[in-house]
Amino acid sequence: DTGVSQDPRHKITKRGQNVTFRCDPISEHNRLYWYRQTLGQGPEFLTYFQNEAQLEKSRLLSDRFSAERPKGSFSTLEIQRTEQGDSAMYLCASSSEGVTDTQYFGPGTRLTVL
Amino acid sequence: AQSVAQPEDQVNVAEGNPLTVKCTYSVSGNPYLFWYVQYPNRGLQFLLKYITGDNLVKGSYGFEAEFNKSQTSFHLKKPSALVSDSALYFCAVRALASGGSYIPTFGRGTSLIVHP
Secondary structure (H helix, E strand, O other): OOOOEEEOOEEEEOOOOOEEEEEEOOOOOOEEEEEEEOOOOOOEEEEEEEOOEEEEEOOOOOOOEEEEOHHHOOEEEEEOOOOHHHOEEEEEEEEOOOOOOOOEEOOOEEEEEO | OOEEEOOOOEEEEEOOOOEEEOOEEEOOOOOEEEEEEEOOOOOEEEEEEEOOOOOEEEOHHHOEEEEEOOOOEEEEEEOOOOHHHOEEEEEEEEEEOOOOOEEEEEOOOEEEEEEO
């Protein structure tokens, strides 16, 4: 168990550019979650995968956001035409199947949009 | 819609004293409740969870939490605080979302500061 990893850890971009983040979950976990966290707030749910299927999407996830999880392993979160309001910490978590599953979080990717 | 409230932005306690970090929730149906801790520059770490059964749940690092259904609360407690417990603590509730999945909702977090 090497834990959940995220890449990059930090990303600085200019407004209007596209960015992509990667999350590698714990290998035996079939559920993967993306969250966004801003200063002074708790994580806000963005989307959730069970294996390769995207089962839930938050209304926070605008059309500029897209997430994939090909082959049910790693996942990518892409933000197109970034805006300053997208600046936040993007967290990934994984878990085993079950309603009461415990989520294990990665260290996050901090995005700064200039 | 489900929600979680952490009424205190910050809790200060002296080392060796008991600590309590408060959490109340609102949810339809059975609540599944969690506590996580976040240290600076690190990801959230799971502390404990309540699913069913005994209202007193014991977790990592000597923490425990008490589920109170009538008060819709799930307060985090520790009998004797350590300086190393200083961190940001998040309460979360999972309940059935419109899409049929159990989605977590997190509170805003409480900063715990333990003074030597």
